[in-house]
Amino acid sequence: MRIGVAYQIYVLTGSTLASAAALLVSLLPKIALGSIAGVYADRWDRRWTMIGTNLLMAAALLPLFAVRSAGQAWLIYAVMAVHACIAPFFSASEASLVPTLVGSDRLVRINSLNGQVSDIARLIGAALGGALAALGGIPLLGAVDVGTFLLAAGLLSLLQVRPERTNTARPHVLHEWSEGLHIALASRALRVFLIFGLITGVGEAAIGTLAAPFVRDVLGGDARAYGMIMSSQAIGGLAGGLIVTLVGHRFPPRAMFGWGAVTFGLIDLVLFTYPLLDRVLWPAVVLIVAAGLPAAFIMAGGMTVFQQATEDRHRGRVWGAFTAVDATAMLIGTIAAGSLAERWGVLPVITVQGVVYTAAGAVVLLALPHRLTSSPDAPSPQETRAEPARNEPARIEAAPDRAARDDLHASAV
Numbered sequence: 001m002r003i004g005v006a007y008q009i010y011v012l013t014g015s016t017l018a019s020a021a022a023l024l025v026s027l028l029p030k031i032a033l034g035s036i037a038g039v040y041a042d043r044w045d046r047r048w049t050m051i052g053t054n055l056l057m058a059a060a061l062l063p064l065f066a067v068r069s070a071g072q073a074w075l076i077y078a079v080m081a082v083h084a085c086i087a088p089f090f091s092a093s094e095a096s097l098v099p100t101l102v103g104s105d106r107l108v109r110i111n112s113l114n115g116q117v118s119d120i121a122r123l124i125g126a127a128l129g130g131a132l133a134a135l136g137g138i139p140l141l142g143a144v145d146v147g148t149f150l151l152a153a154g155l156l157s158l159l160q161v162r163p164e165r166t167n168t169a170r171p172h173v174l175h176e177w178s179e180g181l182h183i184a185l186a187s188r189a190l191r192v193f194l195i196f197g198l199i200t201g202v203g204e205a206a207i208g209t210l211a212a213p214f215v216r217d218v219l220g221g222d223a224r225a226y227g228m229i230m231s232s233q234a235i236g237g238l239a240g241g242l243i244v245t246l247v248g249h250r251f252p253p254r255a256m257f258g259w260g261a262v263t264f265g266l267i268d269l270v271l272f273t274y275p276l277l278d279r280v281l282w283p284a285v286v287l288i289v290a291a292g293l294p295a296a297f298i299m300a301g302g303m304t305v306f307q308q309a310t311e312d313r314h315r316g317r318v319w320g321a322f323t324a325v326d327a328t329a330m331l332i333g334t335i336a337a338g339s340l341a342e343r344w345g346v347l348p349v350i351t352v353q354g355v356v357y358t359a360a361g362a363v364v365l366l367a368l369p370h371r372l373t374s375s376p377d378a379p380s381p382q383e384t385r386a387e388p389a390r391n392e393p394a395r396i397e398a399a400p401d402r403a404a405r406d407d408l409h410a411s412a413v
Contacts, residue, residue, distance in 0.1 A: 024334055025077045027205075029084040030327035037088035038320015039176045042313060046093040051156045053090040057083050058149035064142030079142075088323050096315040099307045101161065107304045108253060112244035115237065115299035180317025189309040190318060192368045194325050196261070196302070196360045201329025203356035208330070209337040210350040215284075218275050218346055225281060232285045236292020243293075244300045253308065254368045256301030261361030263294035269354030272347060305368070 041049065060082040063075045102110050171179075184190045215221040215229055248256065271287040310318050333352075341349045 021338070022077060022080060024331065025081040026084040027327045027331045027334060029081060030088055031324055031331060033085055034088045034092075034323030034327055035177055035180065035317070035320040036173070038092040038180055038316040038318065038323065039173055040089060041092035041096050041316030041320070042176065044093075046097040046316075047156060047159055047161055049093040050090055050097070051153045053086050053093075054149045054153035054156065056086050058146045058153070060086070061142045061146050061149070064145075065139045088320065091323060092316045092319045095303070095306070095319045096312065097161070098303075099315070100312055104308065105249070107307055108248045108256075108300050109245050111303040111307075112241045112248055112296065112300040114303075115241050115244075115296055176317060177320075180314060181321050183310075183314050184318045184321045187309055188367075189305060189369055192364060193302070193306055193309070194322055195363055195367075196257075197322050197326040198329045199356050199360040199363065200261075201326045202333035202336075203353035205330040205333025206337040206350050206352045209334055210341055210346050213341065213346045214272070214350055219279055219281050219284060221281055229281070229284050229288060232288040233292040233295060236289040237296050237299075238292070240293035240296025241300070244296050248297075248300055251301075252370070253301040253304035254364065254370060256297040257305055258301075258361045258364035258368065260294040260297030260301055261357050261364060263361075264291055264298060265354045265357030265359070265361060267291040267294070267354075268357060269351065272351040272354060275347060 060079055063079055066075060098110060098114065099107060184194060211230065212226060215226040219225070219229075221229065244256070267287055267290050271284060271291065274283050274287070306319070306322070307315070337349050337352075
């Protein structure tokens with residue numbers, strides 16, 4: 001539903017700076033809480049954390065029912081800020097839980113299936129979000145979004161996992177937080193992963209800020225066209241996810257990650273420059289469908305690289321560090337995109353998305369080790385004893401035919 005909300009903010013205000021402000025209020029909490037959320041993902045029961053965050057995000061949407069005019073846009077910003085405070089706890093728990101449910105030889109397939117679930121949600125949600133924005137505005141979007149979070153919480157409750165625990169006292173939260181940063185920086189593979197997030201975060205901020213102006217002002221589309229265009233990538237993502245699920249285990253995650261990013265960036269460059277020749281809608285739809293194919297490889301390859309390069313008891317902390325780095329990059333990109341688009345126009349700025357993904361893919365291919373090993377504890381100077389395992393290998397009890405999760409819900413939320 002974020003697709004529809006983003007479009008409505010731009011319609012209400014007509015300003016790229018207002019669109020940028022909406023992203024800013026969702027990024028600042030991630031910068032402040034992203035890495036801390038990862039610490040708690042390593043401490044708390046991850047399934048219950050995911051259930052609780054979905055319920056909290058559903059409750060946080062209720063103020064949207066009061067939005068009727070541009071003067072009440074601050075309510076949208078408030079809701080986005082609250083969601084941004086909660087979401088890092090979900091994403092860190094999800095990224096950490098999945099590898100405990102399956103063997104390492106199945107990670108590529110599971111990550112691909114997870115990406116397909118996200119694509120299905122994006123395909124339905126983006127198109128529905130655009131339509132609902134046109135029919136009932138923000139209140140109707142909020143009502144439907146509440147339902148999706150409640151459904152997600154219900155589905156997660158079906159996942160029965162009983163992690164092994166110990167009663168050994170854990171170090172202080174700040175110690176574990178600094179340890180996560182130390183581990184992320186000590187591993188070459190994880191450093192490359194962080195650099196990838198830093199580079200692509202700038203591009204994601206550009207498209208997040210300027211997607212609505214691109215469709216509305218450059219291509220002349222309305223809310224329905226916006227929803228259709230933004231959901232089209234999911235069609236390619238589903239096709240790409242199917243390919244990855246069937247044959248992805250034959251390719252190194254590093255190659256899927258790097259070449260997927262290069263291909264994705266090149267397609268985006270064509271997408272954001274073709275309007276210089278002809279400002280029609282259909283090429284945008286075709287190109288975004290095409291971009292969904294390499295996006296599936298980025299998702300499956302990148303997550304597998306991260307999961308193979310980390311140990312379970314530290315995975316949440318390292319993911320939290322990545323979240324904070326990515327959000328910081330997006331903060332910088334959002335400020336730049338919102339202000340530069342007012343001066344230079346939408347096309348020159350949004351094209352940055354294609355440039356940064358191409359560059360980030362090249363970094364992965366050149367710098368990421370060919371053989372990945374999980375970074376052992378990479379102990380900090382003051383750490384001399386082994387920390388008790390937190391979620392090690394989980395015993396799965398009668399898990400119904402439930403795949404490990406529903407979309408990170410909110411897009412990308």
